Amino acid sequence: MKQISVLFNGKFQVSWLLDEPHVVIGRGRSAHIPLDGNPIVSRQHATIREEGGVHILEDLGGANGTFLNDHKVATQPLRDGDRITLGKHTLRYEAATPAAQSLSRSREGEADDVATAIVPTVGNQPPPPPWTLEGKKRPAPMSHPGVMESANQTVAASKEELEHLLEQMKLKSGPHLSWNLEGRIVVIPCANPPIRIGNSDSFEVRIPGNRWIGRMAAELIKQGDKWFLVAKSPFWNPVFVGKSKVSKRRKLNSGTTFRVGEHKLRFSAGEQS
Secondary structure, eight states: OOOEEETTTEEEEEEEOOSSSEEEEETTTTOOOOOOOTTSSSTEEEEEEEETEEEEEOOOSSSSSEEEEEEEEEEOOOOOOEEETTTTEEEEEEETTTTTOSSSOOOOTTTGGSSSOOOBBBTTTTOOOOOOOETTEEEOOOOOOTOOOOOSOOOOHHHHHHHHHHHHHHHHSEEEEEEEETEEEEEESSSOOOOEEEETTTTTTOSOTTTOOOEEEEEEEEEEEEEEEEEETTTTSSSTTTTTTTEEEEEEEEEEEEEEEEEEEEEEOOOOO
């Protein structure tokens, strides 16, 4: 049995068990796997169907396309570990885990617990099942702060916007820093530590300042599976986590925000299970 794990901006949301032969991915109640809060996703954006024990991903012809392992596809068999990218959502196709939630129809006698929705069919396929989960109402779809909602219409992104989103999602899948630089979010990969932070162009993270007298303020290092923020010049370029000055080094958790001068950077360990 296989599952689809849903992540938004690299943050895990839910895993769905692929226990239906025909699964619709999209926005709203007409989708088995809802990706609400994502305006470039169509209401019925793509399907995953089972044929002879193989799951087939098929794009349904929406404005923005379906990307599998960073390539736009129309129809493609899925393999373990494949990644489907739809805007800021990533869907991982992988072996089922006990935590995966069922997509199958309600069992006999449980239908009274749910209000049945009338939804359109997709081609010759049957309509998706009612909005149910083991006879219980599914939780309300999650919306995401800072993401423009388009309740009735899918936003058509340009080729450049789609390519930018794809690149951002690829970077966010691994360890990275996010930096709001003059109103623009910069994502800096941390694939090859140490990651040096300071006032020199030779550093991986160049903090604005006088490059000729600039010093390294800090660096990110990795030991085993743990990440650390190391202060390199606490007197010249102090580094803070919250209100605490980092005098030597500080263990970083995914989501930790630290400050170098007036600049705030957020560390993420990448996609979460």
